[in-house]
Amino acid sequence: MRKISVGVIGLGKFGLSFAQALMDLRQEVVGLDSVPEHVRNAQDVLTQVYQGDAMDRKVLEQLNFADFGVVMVSVGQSIEASAMISLYLKELGAAQVWVKAVSQDHHKLLDRIGVDRVILPEHFAATQLAHSLVTPGLMACLPFDAGMALREITIDKWAGKTLRDLDMTNVHGAQVVAVRRHGESAYTYVPRADMLFARGDVMVVLGSTEALEKMKA
Known part of the structure; x- marks a missing residue:
């Protein structure tokens, strides 16, 4: 399993749950x-915790939040706060900024x-709840444990x-569940065994995190 460093801004219910899940996966948070x-x-619970106002750009700079692999912003119902913090992080050069939104308009902003x-x-x-009601037994969101994952892999040498x-099952201990052709947005699910891959195609693979990390397509 690859190691990543994650910053979480806002440690309410969602932020703390997200951070704790990452800690359970042995990541630095x-x-x-x-x-x-x-x-x-x-x-x-976490690797390190600071008390401070993330709306203050200097605080983000002093704590080096732009250096994390991913920063999750989860600051409750304040659209202004999440937008300003996100803007500061992007301006400071953060590699990946993820944000919990509270509405579709917030999403657009x-x-x-x-x-x-x-x-x-x-x-x-x-x-997920609607799917489970209309189609009982449908696992719309698989309850993977920490050792399993889905990963998108872009085809090159394959x-x-x-x-x-x-022969993914026997060689890699993994299963291809979907394929997206290069330049297309739609996926083909449960692809045929004779499907021929081209460079730039994307496959969605289910397997152990260890096997997926080693896989080079």
């Missing part, structure tokens, strides 16, 4: 919050700022080969 109670709750990923937890949870040639 540094938290920042202006609320003393949130800082206390996170002190024994964050897109304009140029954040790398926007999360709407309530929308995601509601969608160009010109088929799934039968690659």
Whole structure:
């Protein structure tokens, strides 16, 4: 499993849960919050926790938050705060800025700022619940344990080969569940064994995190 350093700004319910899940995956997580109670709750959970105002650009600079591999911004219902913090992080050169949004309009604003990923937890949870109600037994979101993952892999040296040639299950202990052709946006699910790959195609592979990290397509 690859190691990443993650900064989490805002240690309320979502932010702390996200940070704790990363700690369970043996990652380095540094938290920042202006609320003393949130800082206390996170002190024994995360690698390091700071109390400070992330709306102050100097605080982000002094704590080197732009140096993390990913920074998650989860500052409750304040659209202004999340937008300003995200803007500061992008200006400081943060590699990946992820933000929890509270509405579709908030999502649009964050897109304009140029954040790398926007999360709407309530929308995601509601969608999963609707699927489980309409189609009982459908596992819309697989409950993977820490040792399993899905990964998108872009084809390079495997160009010109088929799934039968690659024999993913026996050679890599993994399974290809979907394929997206180069230049297209739609996925083909449960691809045929005789599907021929071209350079730039993308396959979605299910397997152990260790096997996926070693895989070079």
